[in-house]
Amino acid sequence: MKVKKQKRHRKIVRFYTACFGFRQPYKVLCDGTFVHHLIANQITPADKALSTTLAASVKLFSTKCVIDELKGLGESHSEALQAAHELTIARCEHERKKSADACIKEVIGEKNMEHFFVATQDVDLRKKLQEVPGVPLIFGLRNSLFLEQPSAFQRQFVKASEEGRSHMTESEYKMLKKRAKDILETEEIRELSNEDEDVGDQKLELQTVKRKDNTRKQMGVKDRPQFKRKKAKGPNPLSCKRKKSHENSNMGSGKESKDGDNTMRSRNRKRKRSRNGKNLVETGS
Template structure:
């Protein structure tokens, strides 16, 4: 039974996430009756129990009007008042204190923009989010507050109400409306078609004023286009590789590493050839002293 209940709850959570845009972590708006039920039945770890119920982390909220209502009930609800003060407070712009039902409906608004789960034990508040306002039977926009999941407690366990048949029909009607075009989109398409026709008429008028020479010139690209469609190619798609010459750097002459004399053969003044060795041995001091001693 526990597995069936979890599957049912996961299915309803997926419905609200897919159709109404609920995202993790889920926000749960609690009233005084739900907080008092948790304390009476000793469900102390409210965050863990709600996260297990929804299959994702949850954050609990309350309002100032709910706190004021609990405070007005007296000492019997003192513990529930302290527990409610530990929760995060949702913003409610009410100058005067309202009842919990009126405050929660005001916070949720018409479309539930904050995507709140409502946790309550009040049957009137539970039915309020699924009732239909007076209107035509075929229109499902007369739902007062669509897309508000309700959580309630039964002894030591918590339950999530499945989406009603009216909510499912509302989702189907909105999906069908999205498939059809709106009036603004239909007008935009009409303007585009009118502009296309005007451009085609202008292009046809310019082509009619051109001469026959231009017609012959314009015939060639049409033929090329036809050939491309048939898969015929006029030119070769690739070029064949030709034999290239040798690398010019490899043909360069090698430089000689020796130190040959670069000067040309010149004739000296005394008639001696200039091809004699220029690099003569330098006389050392010892050789000079020996030659002086011999003399």
């Protein structure tokens, strides 16, 4: 059971730290009823008991109005009065004295900007503080301390605030619209300046080309160099073949005729030989 209670308390503390920005050491604002309950049930030292409940270091606070109320209760609350003097006094900004519950409500305010844990045994005060967002409540039961669950109002407030964060407010929408307009204007100015620069560059190029043409005309320089083509006077003597003489040709033709006669003669001789052989055969027979 003790482990379950510790887990529950840690979960509640985590809720307030994540949703409302509570940070260690936690500040606990105690009223006279809670201080009297601690002394009556011998829950001492108080800071150690509260630090085990919240699983973190704590600082205990009270107010002048709470101390004045304990003074008015007489000797039965003398020990509680002495213990309350040892606590740090939280500043309350009202001139006249008020009741302890009214003083605590004023110190807490509408949003509990100081991030106080309120420790009280007053049931009516706890119900009133449940309607204030971001006020964790501590109460005692016999010799143990409990951290109260966040109320339905506090949970609904957290849900609504988260939904509001996801949407833009009117001021944020106006700022975004203004920034978008400024960005578009700067882009248009840049485009116009780039176009002007391009036109200026083209004009400069044309002017430079015209100046070069004028200087060439004045100096009598033509645009393109003209080279004289060399005409071919005749064939290259090294690439030409030598002419054959007539004597060589006649010699060659004579040789060919002689060779031709010899071949003809040889052929005729063979034929004659074959014929003579046949005649000899015939006569022999």
